[in-house]
Amino acid sequence: MLNRGPSARRAIPSLDRLLRLDAIGSLVSRYGRPLVTEAARAEITALRAALSRSNAHDSSHFDEALFVRACAARLAQETRPSLRPVFNLTGTVLHTNLGRALMPQEAADAVARAMTRPVNLEFDLGGGDRGERDRHIERWLTKLTGAEAALVVNNNAAAVYLALNTLAPRKEVPVSRGELIEIGGAFRIPDIMARAGCRLREIGTTNRTHLRDYASAISPRTAALMKVHTSNYAIQGFTAAVAEPDLAALAHKHGLPFIVDLGSGMLVDLEEYGLPHEPTPRDALEAGADVVTFSGDKLLGGPQAGLIAGRAELIERMRRNPMKRALRVDKMTLAALEAVLKLYSDPQRLRNSLPTLRSLTRPLPDIESQARRLLPAVQAALGDAADTAIVELKSQIGSGSLPVDLIASCGIAVSVPGKRRSAAAAEIAAAFRALPVPVIGRVREGTFIMDLRCLEHEQEFVEQLKHLDLEAKGVNSE
Numbered sequence: 001m002l003n004r005g006p007s008a009r010r011a012i013p014s015l016d017r018l019l020r021l022d023a024i025g026s027l028v029s030r031y032g033r034p035l036v037t038e039a040a041r042a043e044i045t046a047l048r049a050a051l052s053r054s055n056a057h058d059s060s061h062f063d064e065a066l067f068v069r070a071c072a073a074r075l076a077q078e079t080r081p082s083l084r085p086v087f088n089l090t091g092t093v094l095h096t097n098l099g100r101a102l103m104p105q106e107a108a109d110a111v112a113r114a115m116t117r118p119v120n121l122e123f124d125l126g127g128g129d130r131g132e133r134d135r136h137i138e139r140w141l142t143k144l145t146g147a148e149a150a151l152v153v154n155n156n157a158a159a160v161y162l163a164l165n166t167l168a169p170r171k172e173v174p175v176s177r178g179e180l181i182e183i184g185g186a187f188r189i190p191d192i193m194a195r196a197g198c199r200l201r202e203i204g205t206t207n208r209t210h211l212r213d214y215a216s217a218i219s220p221r222t223a224a225l226m227k228v229h230t231s232n233y234a235i236q237g238f239t240a241a242v243a244e245p246d247l248a249a250l251a252h253k254h255g256l257p258f259i260v261d262l263g264s265g266m267l268v269d270l271e272e273y274g275l276p277h278e279p280t281p282r283d284a285l286e287a288g289a290d291v292v293t294f295s296g297d298k299l300l301g302g303p304q305a306g307l308i309a310g311r312a313e314l315i316e317r318m319r320r321n322p323m324k325r326a327l328r329v330d331k332m333t334l335a336a337l338e339a340v341l342k343l344y345s346d347p348q349r350l351r352n353s354l355p356t357l358r359s360l361t362r363p364l365p366d367i368e369s370q371a372r373r374l375l376p377a378v379q380a381a382l383g384d385a386a387d388t389a390i391v392e393l394k395s396q397i398g399s400g401s402l403p404v405d406l407i408a409s410c411g412i413a414v415s416v417p418g419k420r421r422s423a424a425a426a427e428i429a430a431a432f433r434a435l436p437v438p439v440i441g442r443v444r445e446g447t448f449i450m451d452l453r454c455l456e457h458e459q460e461f462v463e464q465l466k467h468l469d470l471e472a473k474g475v476n477s478e
Ligand SMILES: *Cc1c(COP(=O)(O)O)cnc(C)c1O
Pocket: 155, 156, 157, 158, 160, 183, 187, 228, 229, 230, 231, 232, 261, 262, 263, 264, 294, 295, 296, 305, 306, 399, 400
């Protein structure tokens, strides 16, 4: 090894010489000198390592073109955006790990304008003095929910935090044991309450909580009553929960505010679109809630945000809480949110104008004919390495909404029969993830499944199938 290494290394030209190659020069004009130098250095190191491992005696030959191609590939790989579009064929429409709601072009345009031009973010164009950033969306939110006032923070976790931190510091808030939920991504009601500086008073039992449980928990230490929408699970069987109007009446009898954390705050009744009912902020406020909190990027179909709507005096107190400054949203969020909220003023067109709703209400025959259209292309891309079939599926709304209500859907299943079935399914999933626009499906019982409900860019999906590389993922290996 010792006598082979040094001579092999000598065959590689110096970094300085390589950087003077014309072809490297064109990489420099594309990527800039620092990145190209780094890539060339890494390539040289890799070559040296390969040479000292191999028994190559022809190491005196150095292939410049090959070196440049390797540098170019390395640079392309390293400068590829980390945050990239993917195909969400998981069957979960609002997939938290895939970015939840997709927004309409109007929202994207509004964000681009807000990013590239000065905007009246906190500037009152009438009076010419300081304005309030939340005013841009407050008029829409109050119109759509019937609330007196509204404000916006970074996400619903922040909204719950700000509401409790403002209305119940160092005091108690009774919450039913059946509502002490955890939402994916480490949002736990008890933890948020603790961090908000208020004391959780657990009442009732997991399956049954009665009005008398709330009534007997109320003391001079109580600051508010709170109801949490159990959005990502359902308690079934011998159950009891207290209806919102009763809780509101009890809270108001004791002069306490009633807070409702809705989670997914759809602003219109989903039943009108043939979907399961989901309580709206307006429902909660009409039932007597003083404050309601909900997400911007769940069913509402907008950017990540936490919306708080309710009584003007309580909202004003939250606005003055110094934590509001730490939780405030930026102009991009406001621009996107305003554009999305505006779409709600025309519920007739919402089904088409709001991508989330469009996916959720996509007619089954549409998805089925898409599956029939795509099946031959998928089978062709797989060759005889795997079998494909059209399968009936159930899509989920996702992000904690309506966990027990599934929507009939359709998709393509890919499997490799035989002993290697489950390993092969995982390899097929990996091959689809390795496509230029990664395709994310799910693996169930040794089958890779693509739910087509959310497939909108069909042409792009088909065209990139030619890059499907099953060999690289070991599908064909024994
Ligand atoms: C989703 C959810 C939250 C958290 O909302 P984020 O916007 O993800 O922070 C809080 N409460 C309920 C009931 C939820 O469903």
